Amino acid sequence: MLSISQAAKTTGLSIKSIRHYEQIGLIQSPPRGENDYRYYPEAMIRQLHFIKSTKDAGFNLKECKELLLLCENKERSSADVKIIAQQKIEELQARIDQQQVLLNSLKALTKQCHGNSKAECPIIDAFIK
Amino acid sequence: MLSISQAAKTTGLSIKSIRHYEQIGLIQSPPRGENDYRYYPEAMIRQLHFIKSTKDAGFNLKECKELLLLCENKERSSADVKIIAQQKIEELQARIDQQQVLLNSLKALTKQCHGNSKAECPIIDAFIK
């Protein structure tokens, strides 16, 4: 049984995050000692590891929860997992594309700006329109 | 003098946003009518337009404020504007790169998943480690 700081250290999560996950129901409440401290059994440590991985992979906590449920469900079909992954792929792609558009126009504008001590500035001008 | 809904319509901002910008000091408080309604003179409408443009260009409100100040400062140097734009370019590029990494690994994983009715799933397996 690990204390919360030990759990944080081995999973790479912060103490705040672990408590937060409990609060929003992403993990269950761990057993408490007589001192009221949280003590995490191995099964919960494994869950926390899993959450860390999915979070690092770009999933939000709601999606992490779905994946965790699938992870622990032996009746799952890999199709269900794949659907979630594909949705995230599309979301990521859309975000990247959108940011790339912004980046390109900002680059174009910036290239036109002399960047000197004068007030005249194509970047500002573009925003005034 | 435009009412807040007229200001919102012509600038493409929401009423909530306009009030919010006032609250955080991004714009000044507009004059009020006897009815206590906000009425926006043309100069403020131009500011709101400018804010809409910079926001659409990917800047956050703090940066919008900096740009607005530069916009209204006739002593500005275009170099100052260019620095802000270049910082945003780097920030956007970093975010895109990071998301691209996530996207690539998620794509690789998803390609390996059969997406059938069986429980075996390389995506889940990757997250368990």
Added chain:
DNA sequence: CATAACCTTTACCCTTAGGGTAAAGTCAAA
């Protein structure tokens, strides 16, 4: 054994950029 250094708890406020809603007052048109 005492005390310092560290750990844990709950609770509260903070972040971004507003959205949603309520209650109350105001304006304009039929």
Added chain:
DNA sequence: TTTGACTTTACCCTAAGGGTAAAGGTTATG
């Protein structure tokens, strides 16, 4: 005049925690 549209302030909500305080528990050292 009444109805519908508009405005006001005020409050709670979002995601994912970070920071801090106050209080109490634990451990290591002298």
